[in-house]
Amino acid sequence: xxxxxxxxxxxxxxxxxxxxxxxxxxxxxxxxxxxxxxxxxxxxxxxxxxxxxxxxxxxxxxxxxxxxxxxxxxxxxxxxxxxxxxxxxxxxxxxxxxxxxxxxxxxxxxxxxxxxxxxxxxxxxxxxxxxxxxxxxxxxxxxxxxxxxxxxxxxxxxxxxxxxxxxxxxxxxxxxxxxxxxxxxxxxxxxxxxxxxxxxxxxxxxxxxxxxxxxxxxxxxxxxxxxxxxxxxxxxxxxxxxxxxxxxxxxxxxxxxxxxxxxxxxxxxxxxxxxxxxxxxxxxxxxxxxxxxxxxxxxxxxxxxxxxxxxxxxxxxxxxxxxxxxxxxxxxxxxxxxxxxxxxxxxxxxxxxxxxxxxxxxxxxxxxxxxxxxxxxxxxxxxxxxxxxxxxxxxxxxxxxxxxxxxxxxxxxxxxxxxxxxxxxxxxxxxxxxxxxxxxxxxxxxxxxxxxxxxxxxxxxxxxxxxxxxxxxxxxxxxxxxxxxxxxxxxxxxxxxxxxxxxxxxxxxxxxxxxxxxxxxxxxxxxxxxxxxxxxxxxxxxxxxxx
Numbered sequence: 199x200x201x202x203x204x205x206x207x208x209x210x211x212x213x214x215x216x217x218x219x220x221x222x223x224x225x226x227x228x229x230x231x232x233x234x235x236x237x238x239x240x241x242x243x244x245x246x247x248x249x250x251x252x253x254x255x256x257x258x259x260x261x262x263x264x265x266x267x268x269x270x271x272x273x274x275x276x277x278x279x280x281x282x283x284x285x286x287x288x289x290x291x292x293x294x295x296x297x298x299x300x301x302x303x304x305x306x307x308x309x310x311x312x313x314x315x316x317x318x319x320x321x322x323x324x325x326x327x328x329x330x331x332x333x334x335x336x337x338x339x340x341x342x343x344x345x346x347x348x349x350x351x352x353x354x355x356x357x358x359x360x361x362x363x364x365x366x367x368x369x370x371x372x373x374x375x376x377x378x379x380x381x382x383x384x385x386x387x388x389x390x391x392x393x394x395x396x397x398x399x400x401x402x403x404x405x406x407x408x409x410x411x412x413x414x415x416x417x418x419x420x421x422x423x424x425x426x427x428x429x430x431x432x433x434x435x436x437x438x439x440x441x442x443x444x445x446x447x448x449x450x451x452x453x454x455x456x457x458x459x460x461x462x463x464x465x466x467x468x469x470x471x472x473x474x475x476x477x478x479x480x481x482x483x484x485x486x487x488x489x490x491x492x493x494x495x496x497x498x499x500x501x502x503x504x505x506x507x508x509x510x511x512x513x514x515x516x517x518x519x520x521x522x523x524x525x526x527x528x529x530x531x532x533x534x535x536x537x538x539x540x541x542x543x544x545x546x547x548x549x550x551x552x553x554x555x556x557x558x559x560x561x562x563x564x565x566x567x568x569x570x571x572x573x574x575x576x577x578x579x580x581x582x583x584x585x586x587x588x589x590x591x592x593x594x595x596x597x598x599x600x601x602x603x604x605x606x607x608x609x610x611x612x613x614x615x616x617x618x619x620x621x622x623x624x625x626x627x628x629x630x631x632x633x634x635x636x637x638x639x640x641x642x643x644x645x646x647x648x649x650x651x652x653x654x655x656x657x658x659x660x661x662x663x664x665x666x667x668x669x670x671x672x673x674x675x676x677x678x679x680x681x682x683x684x685x686x687x688x689x690x691x692x693x694x695x696x697x698x699x700x701x702x703x704x705x706x707x708x709x710x711x712x713x714x715x716x717x718x719x720x721x722x723x724x725x726x727x728x729x730x731x732x733x734x735x736x737x738x739x740x741x742x743x744x745x
Contacts, residue, residue, distance in 0.1 A: 220383040223352035225252055227386045231359055233282040233309065235629070237270035239263050241286030243313030243326060246379040258629065259657070261650035263294035265622040268648055271297065271306045272587065272626025275425075275451075275610060280307035280362045281626075287313050287373075288328040291335060296616050296647075301369045302338040303614035304450055305425060305513075307362035308369035309355065310335070314344065316377040331373035344373035348381035360391040365529060366513040367425070394426075397510060397528030402536050404524055405483065405508040410543040412481035412506065415441040418465065420487020421613060422512050423453035428531035429606035432485060435534055436460050440546035444475070446487030452609040453486060456602040459551040464598050469496030477502045484509040486530045488516045489523075510534070555599045560717040566745040567717040569593045569667060573600040576637070576665065579725045584608065585634060587627055589620025590641035590667050597639070618647030621664065625651050628660040635661050635728065642668040643695055649703060652737065656708040659736035663727050664709070666700045666741045700741040711739035 218226075224247075228234065235256045238244070251257065258273075260266035263285050270281040285291050291298075291312050301308050314320075315327035328334060332342040341361045345354045351374055358370040409415055417436050423429055432454060436443050443454045447467035454461060465472050472490055476482055482505055484490075489509050490500065500521045501507045507523030510533045517525035526533060558570035573596060580586075582604055588597065588611040603609040610627060612619040624638035645666055655662050684690060701711035714723045720742060727738045 218383055218385055219379065220348055220351045220381050221247065221249070221379045223383045223385050224355050225255070227352055227356055227359075228282055229254070232277075232279050233359070235273065236282050236284055237266045237273070237626075238284035239266050239286065239290065241290055241313055241326075243287055243315055243376040244284055246376050247284065247311075247313075247374070249379075259654065260622065261653055262648070263290045264297045264618050265648045265651050265654065267294045267297035267301060267308070267310070268619050268622030268651065269626040269629070269654065270308055271301045271304060271619070272610065272623030273630045274306050274308060274626070275304065275623075276627045276630035278427075280309050280359055280367075283308055283310045285310060285312045287315070287326055287331065288334060289326075291328070291331075291371075295335065295338070296618055297622075298335055298369055299338045300612045300614040300616045300619045302340075304612060305367045305422065306369065307367040309358050309362055310339070310369055310371045311355075312371070312373050314373045314375040317348075317375045318377065320375070328373060332371065335369075335371045338369070339371045340368045342371040342373075344375075345378075348375070348378035349383050351378050352383050352386050356386045356389065360389075360393075363393045364391070365394050365426075366422075366515075394512075394529035394532065395527075397526040397533040397536070399536065401524060401526040402510075402533060403540075405510070405526060406537050406540045408481050408506050408508055408524070409439050409441075409483060409537075412479075413546075414479045415439050415481045415483065416462070416476055416479035417441045417443045417454075418446050418476075418482060418484040418487060418489070419443060419453040420446040420449045420485065421451040421453060422486030423530050424451040424486075424606045426486070426512070426530035427606075428486070428534050429453050429455075431531060431534040431538060433458065435538055438538070438542060440548050441483070442479070442549050446484065446489075447472070447491045447493070448613055448615070449487060450611045450613040452603040452606050455604045455606075456598075457604045459548070462552055464595075465490070467491050467493035469500060470498060473499055473502050476505065479505055481506045481508070484511070485534070486511065489520050558600060561745070566715070566743055567720065569596045569669070569744050570600050571717055572667065572720060572742050572744050573597050575720050576639075576724055577601045579721055580637060580728060581635060585610070585627055585631065585636045586639055587611070587620055587624040587636060588639045589617065589644040590639055591615070591617075591644070592641060592669070593639075593667055601639075617644045621645060621648050621651040622654070624662050624664070625655050625658075625660060628655070628662050629658065633661070635663070637728075638662055638664045640664060640666055642666055642670065642698055642700070645700065646698070650707075652704055652709050652739070653707040655737040661735075662737040663724075664704070664711075664737060664739040665724070666739065667744050668698065668700065668741050669744050670695050670698070700739060704739040709737050709739055711741060713741040713743065715743035
């Protein structure tokens with residue numbers, strides 16, 4: 199799910215000598231950089247943008263603004279290019295903020311535009327105006343502007359695109375008054391802006407020296423490896439150093455094959471547990487992730503005593519708070535290639551492969567199937583080359599054991615912890631990868647945040663299998679409650695979710711579905727659902743009742 203911005207030849211929509219409008223200049227620039235899919239939910243202040251809608255553009259309708267941004271995020275991550283989003287003014291941006299926050303944490307390049315009331319009535323606090331429009335999405339956009347003049351809108355869009363694409367990538371925001379679109383403007387000049395930078399060679403040399411001199415290295419990989427299309431290089435570097443490879447906490451992509459003999463598992467977002475799991479290593483190289491992301495308060499050292507910490511990250515802000523060691527900033531692929539260009543280190547004995555988890559057993563008579571059994575079954579029947587988009591937080595540790603991801607670019611989840619991302623992101627991924635099958639693995643609670651995404655998948659006849667793990671509760675909160683002092687078996691208020699029927703909900707949006715509660719039936723149901731999905735039939739849904 200990686201790549202770089204496509205290079206398009208300029209396609210002029212106006213004859214030479216004809217006066218350009220703001221709309222003409224924006225559409226022309228968007229076409230040149232490949233932003234020809236507009237993810238949107240319409241509002242009155244956006245309507246002027248879409249008059250004379252160009253035939254080579256695509257309007258992707260979401261039924262709520264969070265769905266719009268989630269679809270755009272999945273699409274941008276799958277194409278490697280910024281996606282263009284159009285929202286309504288204050289209310290629309292407010293509805294979208296949860297997934298804008300997720301896009302910021304995912305480092306997803308989005309150019310988010312929002313309608314604003316006409317400039318002529320802004321002094322009178324008009325209906326549907328956004329007061330201090332540029333402040334609303336902060337701090338979860340890289341840059342935010344409402345251009346001072348209508349004529350400045352095309353250049354603002356061009357600058358926004360460049361900032362969104364520069365590493366670390368992320369969303370940007372442009373507020374556009376409704377009466378700007380028909381004003382005269384100049385075509386944006388041809389321009390090339392660097393999106394990546396090479397890490398400091400001197401720092402990479404020091405990191406390489408640490409790796410050469412250590413005895414028991416560990417790599418910790420994060421999502422920036424996959425974003426930079428550097429997974430193959432990281433595998434080569436790990437094999438060269440015979441390093442065990444862990445996945446950083448809260449990582450939203452697959453950056454190392456989980457079936458590789460050097461793969462060592464997933465680090466939790468807890469300081470003491472990270473130190474414990476890395477305790478056997480004397481050098482720790484974190485690639486494409488913070489060192490480290492924590493979810494709960496901890497104490498003690500950040501790395502095992504005596505271990506050297508090195509980091510390669512694309513975000514200077516993250517490097518600034520890295521607690522110790524050496525932090526090099528720049529593009530993952532360029533940095534790892536430079537490390538591979540060094541002389542090979544002394545040969546090391548490969549560490550023993552990770553222990554294989556025992557098979558999950560079917561349930562006893564009268565009991566619900568376990569999540570482990572359900573995901574083991576899904577792993578056995580799915581195409582391992584297919585794409586999985588996941589948002590089932592309580593099931594993620596089980597998924598990491600029983601549904602291994604073997605190839606970079608085939609897994610996506612949210613880095614933020616915010617719900618309502620997975621279902622629309624699956625729609626965006628399927629839209630970006632025509633003909634490829636996508637599995638959206640979603641928890642029952644998570645699905646209800648953006649379930650309108652099913653409608654968009656139906657309308658575009660996308661090959662998605664929605665697999666809903668229904669345990670009738672917000673299980674992540676119930677499982678996490680003891681960390682905050684809840685007694686065993688103490689009731690956690692607001693976490694039970696009885697009475698949801700996802701097959702009926704999906705049918706109401708035109709998506710066929712099957713509910714399965716018998717473990718013996720699950721493999722057949724999943725196999726039929728996966729085989730039924732193609733570019734002609736559209737999506738389907740399987741609701742699995744789990745313990």
